Amino acid sequence: MTVTSMMSGPGEGTLADEPCGLPRHPVHHSLGTDTWNEQYSRPEGALDAVMLFLSFPDAAPRSAPAEIAADYFPATTDFFLRASYGAFRLDADIGKRWVEMPRPSSAYGIQRDWAPDMRAAYLQDALAALEPEVEFGAYDIVYLVADPDAPGVDSDATKVVNFQQPLKVGDAEVRRVVTLFEGRPPDRNVLAHETGHVFDLPDLYNRPDSGHGDWDTHVGDWDVMGSQFGLAPEPFxxxxxxxxxxxxxxxxxxxxxxxxxxxxxxxxxxxxxxxxxxxxxxxxxxxxxxxxxxxxxxxxxxxxxxxxxxxxxxxxxxxxxxxxxxxxxxxxxxxxxxxxxxxxxxxxxxxxxxxxxxxxxxxxxxxxxxxxxxxxxxxxxxxxxxx
Incomplete structure (x- = not known):
């Protein structure tokens, strides 16, 4: 299984022919407005998501799935309802139990800059374990929640993972998943930020070359895609x-x-x-x-x-x-x-x-x-x- 943080190839479908719009470029999450990249879900009407929960042999979860889900919903649904003026609703089904991974949490090397082979192994094991539990084809968005108390789980590793080619899980094709490794309570608005990537929105923060330094020099508190901690997270x-x-x-x-x-x-x-x-x-x-x-x-x-x-x-x-x-x-x-x-x-x-x-x-x-x-x-x- 090959995974990447990039999507290639523009889609079609005019969004705006206004002279003040900008053309979309083949860069990751371009802010061009003339076309929509059809590889991403459009946040219009209602989309269905599923939140699933992964445990590990080296730890016993301390929280029930419903307790963890309450950290994210309905808050994330409400965020998008407000941001979209009621034009978009995110509905989420919540998994009822922990599904155990085949390997200990420490075996996957979970971290922010994850080695591609280790990340691929994690996703391969996760989707294989979950296949009997859910019909992936029924959902537009998949959230995979790792046990936050497992010793190998790094909360800095939360991100959206895109597949270069859709991954077959049973009869369904999965194009991307949101992998959550958050502690409790999670970062404020973290799920709204990650879900923004599912809709082709870019990160607006500044990542220093060393990984240390000021991340918020571009937009500060303005827009959730800059910082999930921002005081003014309304999307631009x-x-x-x-x-x-x-x-x-x-x-x-x-x-x-x-x-x-x-x-x-x-x-x-x-x-x-x-x-x-x-x-x-x-x-x-x-x-x-x-x-x-x-x-x-x-x-x-x-x-x-x-x-x-x-x-x-x-x-x-x-x-x-x-x-x-x-x-x-x-x-x-x-x-x-x-x-x-x-x-x-x-x-x-x-x-x-x-x-x-x-x-x-x-x-x-x-x-x-x-x-x-x-x-x-x-x-x-x-x-x-x-x-």
């Missing part, structure tokens, strides 16, 4: 556009030079079902063939209820940059200050949004963003001046 508007939860009616596209005025509604607030054309959630300025500047309003609502600052957030998107290489960069509207020290994963970016009366100048692009007053409906007035 760009991610919602890519996934189909927002469409071009919610995007105000700055196509030419001059001055344009916009009113942006808070990203996490419910959509207006009767007035999408007046319900702008993003302002997008195409700055290069593969790059765009995005403006969106973030407030402490929805998944961002614990955010400690609010305002108009600016960030760059690059469709030609792979996952974990910096496809999104938050622009710091207050570079000399920080916020939420002791709670934020990156206090320097926690106060990145611009407030009323503040502005940001992007000299290289010749773009100035000015934030005006709040509207009676809670939106933010912004002016974009493009040379």
């Amino acid at each position: 508007g760009w991610h919602k556009w890519k996934l189909g939860w927002l469409d071009s009616a919610h995007v105000s596209c700055v196509r030419a030079g001059g001055t344009s005025l916009h009113t942006i509604q808070p990203l996490g607030a419910p959509l207006d079902p009767g007035g999408a054309r007046g319900d702008t959630r993003m302002v997008v300025v195409r700055t290069a063939s593969d790059e765009a500047l995005v403006l969106e309003a973030r407030t402490p609502v929805g998944n961002d209820v614990h955010a400690c600052t609010q305002g108009v957030l600016l960030y760059r998107v690059r469709a030609d940059i792979a996952s974990a290489q910096g496809p999104v960069e938050v622009l710091d509207g207050h570079p000399d200050t920080g916020a939420c020290h002791g709670r934020s994963v990156q206090p320097e970016l926690a106060d990145a949004p611009l407030g009323a009366g503040e502005s940001y100048w992007l000299a290289d692009e010749g773009i100035r963003v000015e934030v005006g007053d709040r509207t009676a409906a809670g939106g933010w007035q912004v002016k974009v001046i493009r040379e």
Whole structure:
């Protein structure tokens, strides 16, 4: 069995023909919006998941499967319901018992940078043990939970594993699994983060070359794909556009030079079902063939209820940059200050949004963003001046 963290080959199916969209590139989890990679599930309507539990001969589980499942559901279902404005529901069936692996937990070398042959052995044994327990073909997403108290289980190893070729399990084909090695309680929003990869979303954190250092310099607390511990984990508007939860009616596209005025509604607030054309959630300025500047309003609502600052957030998107290489960069509207020290994963970016009366100048692009007053409906007035 061969496994890899990469998927190859673009799929078809137009998502957005808006001039401010970006073309999808053959890099891992590209943020292009013009097509959808059909190798990934679309998060629309309802998808069915199954959570299965693996024990080992060298440890007796201390928790029941239902207790562990309660760490993840319904919280993860609720996260996606809020993020998608109710357009997507994740339903999960929960395994009722522990299924024992044939080898001790220490035999698999479980760790973050897992040796491919050891990881393949783990997955081979896991799926073989589970085949009599479940009909894999009935599910869109498979979560494999290892006994968190087994001595060889490393909580840093949690990740999505993609197969270069779909793996046959009985009559079903399995394309990817989410392997959970979390302790209890697990990292906050870890399952929402990993499930985001199942929908072709990239890692937004910065992984230092040495593995030691600051991981959160690209986006800080903003977006669950940056950090599952973030105070403002609502997915970026760009991610919602890519996934189909927002469409071009919610995007105000700055196509030419001059001055344009916009009113942006808070990203996490419910959509207006009767007035999408007046319900702008993003302002997008195409700055290069593969790059765009995005403006969106973030407030402490929805998944961002614990955010400690609010305002108009600016960030760059690059469709030609792979996952974990910096496809999104938050622009710091207050570079000399920080916020939420002791709670934020990156206090320097926690106060990145611009407030009323503040502005940001992007000299290289010749773009100035000015934030005006709040509207009676809670939106933010912004002016974009493009040379």
